Amino acid sequence: MTIDGQKVDFAPGETIYEVARRLDRDVPTLCYDPRLEPFGACRLCVVEIEGQARPVASCTTKATAGMVVRTVTDALEAHRRTLLELVISENRDSGDAFGAGTPAHVDPLRGASSQELSTLAARYRVRPGRHAGAHSGHSRRDDDNPFILRDYDLCISCYRCVRVCDEREGDHAIHVGGRGFESRILTEFEGHLADSSCTFCGQCVQTCPTGALADKKALRAVDLPGELTKTRTICPYCGVGCSVDIVTKGDRMVAVQPAFDGPANEGALCVKGQFAWDHVQHDERLRTPLVRGADGVQRPATWDEALDRAADGFRRAAAEHGAKAVYAIASGRAPHESAYTIQKFIRAGFGTNYIDNCSRA
Ligand code: SF4
Ligand code: SF4
């Protein structure tokens, strides 16, 4: 086939969009998530095929031999701009949030994909307010779960959240109800997420391209000073080894986002990896070693004193009862370096394999 004048081979079953991506063609998408079945809802990915009267959605159209495709023409770009203007016209605060050609105000703390619509709106210099009329989306700010903000006034009905919950999480916790401007994302009986089968994995939040679903814990950091930085690491909670990005603002950890290119998780996380990180900066976290005095009361000590005391205790236990008297269980809340060190301590220090990690559970 030929894409934008370039001849290219394709594998059976590949879509035009997938081939175009391989060629680094920048075809815009909104309802597309490479981990999900193509949906064909937003039509932003339209391309022209020679011999066909109308543009087709490249994400749902299979490549065929001899096909001649154009991904960028003036007509396609105008079409995409109009589609975006229709989408944002029924989006709350679209005028403010997606000011024509200006960077968006959707806070990137909302989720990993939350900037997709606003970035496209800026790229296509959309004219907010060009289309007036009814608005869909019914915010569920009354949902008092601690993790997920359901701000559906920003929803564009791409259904990525519903599809990721079905296809990737297998949870089917959320669904689409209603038609047209009455379409809405809901749980069974239109209740709250905590009363549904939701496991709070956060996958819906991280795929949402508008920030309509948002990470409540991350949003606590909206007013913190400092730049957002992402640091790639591996979740220590279990043996799956999910890749995550730790999001920091200034010197504070403010969120965890899944790595979509993580080989073990491909963007998925469980509730622990996604939301259970408060212990890192918890006020009650020990900052000074404590040793117990003869009176049995713990008091602050220096690291040297505490380490000497611990070493004495371990030596005494091993001398009196043998090396197998010592058994260590490393915490899944500790960094990998600590897990490595504690197994080294047991294996090299005591010559046993009496070591485990709670993340094996
Ligand atoms: S958090 Fe996970 S389980 Fe809950 S609705 Fe979202 S995708 Fe489904
Ligand atoms: S909540 Fe987000 S992901 Fe779900 S349909 Fe709306 S815009 Fe799409």
Ligand code: FES
């Ligand atoms: S990305 Fe192809 S129709 Fe939405």
